[in-house]
Amino acid sequence: MNKKPIGIFDSGVGGLTVAREIMRLLPDESIIYLGDTANLPYGEKSAEIITGYSVANTEFLLEFGIKVLVVACNTASSVALDFLKRSYDIPIIGVIEPAVKGAIYSTRNRKIGVIGTNRTIKSDVYARVICSMDSGMEVFSRACPLFVPLIEDNFIEHEATKLIASEYLREFIENGIDSLILGCTHYPLISEIIAGILPSVKLIDSASSTARDLQSVLETNRMLNESGRKPEKHRFFATDITDKLDTLAKRILGFDMSFGEVCLKSRQAKN
Amino acid sequence: MNKKPIGIFDSGVGGLTVAREIMRLLPDESIIYLGDTANLPYGEKSAEIITGYSVANTEFLLEFGIKVLVVACNTASSVALDFLKRSYDIPIIGVIEPAVKGAIYSTRNRKIGVIGTNRTIKSDVYARVICSMDSGMEVFSRACPLFVPLIEDNFIEHEATKLIASEYLREFIENGIDSLILGCTHYPLISEIIAGILPSVKLIDSASSTARDLQSVLETNRMLNESGRKPEKHRFFATDITDKLDTLAKRILGFDMSFGEVCLKSRQAKN
Numbered sequence: 255m256n257k258k259p260i261g262i263f264d265s266g267v268g269g270l271t272v273a274r275e276i277m278r279l280l281p282d283e284s285i286i287y288l289g290d291t292a293n294l295p296y297g298e299k300s301a302e303i304i305t306g307y308s309v310a311n312t313e314f315l316l317e318f319g320i321k322v323l324v325v326a327c328n329t330a331s332s333v334a335l336d337f338l339k340r341s342y343d344i345p346i347i348g349v350i351e352p353a354v355k356g357a358i359y360s361t362r363n364r365k366i367g368v369i370g371t372n373r374t375i376k377s378d379v380y381a382r383v384i385c386s387m388d389s390g391m392e393v394f395s396r397a398c399p400l401f402v403p404l405i406e407d408n409f410i411e412h413e414a415t416k417l418i419a420s421e422y423l424r425e426f427i428e429n430g431i432d433s434l435i436l437g438c439t440h441y442p443l444i445s446e447i448i449a450g451i452l453p454s455v456k457l458i459d460s461a462s463s464t465a466r467d468l469q470s471v472l473e474t475n476r477m478l479n480e481s482g483r484k485p486e487k488h489r490f491f492a493t494d495i496t497d498k499l500d501t502l503a504k505r506i507l508g509f510d511m512s513f514g515e516v517c518l519k520s521r522q523a524k525n
Numbered sequence: 526m527n528k529k530p531i532g533i534f535d536s537g538v539g540g541l542t543v544a545r546e547i548m549r550l551l552p553d554e555s556i557i558y559l560g561d562t563a564n565l566p567y568g569e570k571s572a573e574i575i576t577g578y579s580v581a582n583t584e585f586l587l588e589f590g591i592k593v594l595v596v597a598c599n600t601a602s603s604v605a606l607d608f609l610k611r612s613y614d615i616p617i618i619g620v621i622e623p624a625v626k627g628a629i630y631s632t633r634n635r636k637i638g639v640i641g642t643n644r645t646i647k648s649d650v651y652a653r654v655i656c657s658m659d660s661g662m663e664v665f666s667r668a669c670p671l672f673v674p675l676i677e678d679n680f681i682e683h684e685a686t687k688l689i690a691s692e693y694l695r696e697f698i699e700n701g702i703d704s705l706i707l708g709c710t711h712y713p714l715i716s717e718i719i720a721g722i723l724p725s726v727k728l729i730d731s732a733s734s735t736a737r738d739l740q741s742v743l744e745t746n747r748m749l750n751e752s753g754r755k756p757e758k759h760r761f762f763a764t765d766i767t768d769k770l771d772t773l774a775k776r777i778l779g780f781d782m783s784f785g786e787v788c789l790k791s792r793q794a795k796n
Binding site (some may be wrong): 291292293299300303372376399400403404406407409412413414415417418421494495496497498 | 562563564570571574643647670671674675677678680683684685686688689692765766767768769
């Protein structure tokens with residue numbers, strides 16, 4: 255029985271796909287969301303800088319008394335999660351382990367594909383986590399750096415996006431994977447295009463896997479809001495408000511909302 | 526007779542197209558280049574944040590005793606140039622006025638097109654500068670936010686880039702412009718694709734216009750290095766070193782080089 259909010263951060267609006275799944279699965283919980291839009295995209299930056307941003311984001315959310323933190327950003331989950339877990343006392347969930355568990359559960363031929371930003375793929379974090387859970391898996395990874403800008407410029411159903419996706423995903427046809435982890439929170443928005451190119455591959459979307467993991471963490475820690483009272487309203491913040499922010503957010507969430515602006519002092523992490 | 530270096534900054538490597546033209550036109554000068562890669566892209570961020578970054582970049586370059594500053598970034602030129610000119614004593618050149626002069630000189634039917642990032646186009650700075658120089662011009666603007674990521678992911682000659690460019694540039698065929706300002710320093714790298722879609726339109730590339738403007742500013746202020754001695758070596762810095770940085774930089778400059786890493790404290794501008 256715990257009415258405190260759930261904290262979620264991402265570099266931008268992509269993490270709202272995770273927030274949306276949490277709202278669906280846990281309708282009695284309230285959410286404080288932070289998009290670090292002043293510093294996006296995280297995908298191309300160094301681990302040190304991303305860890306510094308992640309610390310600043312976490313400290314902002316802690317001021318709201320959050321009971322659990324969801325790092326709804328693949329890049330930050332891949333390079334900063336361990337540091338955050340060592341530094342703070344509340345339960346902290348990334349988007350990587352939940353997707354990995356989903357892929358291991360799904361695969362039949364033990365060949366798993368992973369797509370993500372340059373930084374996520376280069377960190378090789380998915381392959382490492384998959385192999386730590388089941389060393390018999392074969393993992394094939396591919397960076398797809400254009401997917402986020404294509405989605406954000408609303409080329410979601412455009413022929414160019416299909417061509418770029420074909421180029422990026424071609425090797426997965428040759429590799430014969432049967433499960434593909436969408437290792438970036440934006441990617442569920444183009445899952446139909448991906449499914450069109452890889453029709454017999456099961457797509458593992460980290461948003462719904464993460465929401466299920468969160469539910470189980472809250473249950474285990476007896477932290478669910480079971481007061482029977484309506485949750486507080488969700489609140490959304492961003493470190494830089496730009497024009498298309500609300501439009502994109504509404505497209506993802508399916509309801510009207512708007513961001514409050516905050517200014518964070520991002521510090522370099524001292525690890 | 527002045528052997529001090531020329532300072533150049535951009536949000537990333539795009540400004541190297543300007544550096545390259547300066548090296549060609551003024552081979553006796555030396556350059557200190559700063560790419561603020563920790564904070565790129567500037568295109569989607571607010572004017573306040575971009576001005577803060579620009580101040581930090583300028584102060585870093587001033588420590589090298591630069592005699593002139595080139596703001597080789599359209600976004601920063603469009604929102605921060607006036608503030609920088611008010612704040613510092615050395616001559617400061619942006620990339621906007623030189624391109625505008627080039628377009629006004631080139632057009633015959635007085636219809637000028639402008640392409641750039643979201644922020645540059647939204648700031649409407651090109652239209653304002655064009656009209657302040659010649660109020661009889663018609664200006665047609667279009668944001669092309671995918672061009673930079675397409676270039677950076679090496680989709681330079683890809684069919685998808687042609688499709689996206691056709692989508693972005695279609696309206697210029699209807700508008701009947703005869704001159705198009707490439708309002709982003711990356712765009713000269715895809716000028717062949719743009720020329721293929723708009724074959725009868727003269728493309729105005731800010732890199733060479735800016736280099737010519739710089740030459741004239743240095744002449745007027747008697748600041749050219751006429752000592753007859755070889756210039757100091759050029760030096761390149763970036764606020765975050767990523768893998769593809771050197772590769773992209775070499776592709777633009779055509780010679781081997783590497784970046785030194787610097788950490789800047791970006792401040793909000795107090796204007």
